[in-house]
Amino acid sequence: MATKLVQPASQVPPPVTRITKIITSHKSFLAIHPWTRNTRIDDGFMPIHITKVAEKSSGLVGDNKEMEQHEKDSRTVSQIKEDLYQAVEGINRGIFGIPSAKKSEIHGLVELLESQNPTPDPTLNLDKVDGCWKLLYSTITILGSKRTKLGLRDFISLGDFFQKIDVSKAKAINLIKFNVRGLNLLNGQLTIEASFKTSSNSRVEISFENSTITPHQLMNMFRKNYDLLLGIFNPEGWLEITYVDDNLRIGRDDNGNIFVLERS
Incomplete structure (x- = not known):
């Protein structure tokens, strides 16, 4: 009986319930962490950097819009002015009102010119x-x-x-x-x-x-x-x-x- 009481602590197996909690905690952690691991739990963590697909793909809608905006912003003053002249054609100076889309187009060109005022x-x-x-x-x-x-x-x-x-x-x-x-x-x-x-x-x-x-x-x-x-x-x-x-x-x-x- 005395021999059993002094058995070394390192030989005592950890409670099963504690192991379950640790594994559960790891699973929960991996679900929300930007690093992931191998599918086998006992293989441990495997650092894999996750890159947003949108940053690599040039065919996505968001990327196309950004590229179009960049192209617009990179136009020369003479190009912007030419676009503005075309936009105000046939609207009678806007005095009797114009569609909202046309108004937005004109105002966008106006703001571009204002940002490059010589x-x-x-x-x-x-x-x-x-x-x-x-x-x-x-x-x-x-x-x-x-x-x-x-x-x-x-x-x-x-x-x-x-x-x-x-x-x-x-x-x-x-x-x-x-x-x-x-x-x-x-x-x-x-x-x-x-x-x-x-x-x-x-x-x-x-x-x-x-x-x-x-x-x-x-x-x-x-x-x-x-x-x-x-x-x-x-x-x-x-x-x-x-x-x-x-x-x-x-x-x-x-x-x-x-x-x-x-x-x-």
């Missing part, structure tokens, strides 16, 4: 802004009852939009052309005069001065809703010049509107 301090280089510009695209829209009240659904159509900037006088003149059907193709325009002053290296503050509509027949048509018309096209507020080169200018105003203009 004139980061435009108000310190106002010679780049001086002259006459033609509006290609704007997020200002005339929809629903506004369009009906202004007669822009039926007998009055919009012509070109021009902006003349005289840096020497710190003046800006907006010209909005109109065509009236049924009155011997009467043509007229709304003229809005404003002054501006620089407030930062890229921003100008604009103050409305006066407006006129010519000829008087056109004024008679708009008289009832003149405040509505002026409220749409009044440039008062601030304008951030986000991109300008020798023939293209992009700006954003304090109402979140975007303007894309081409030198005329």
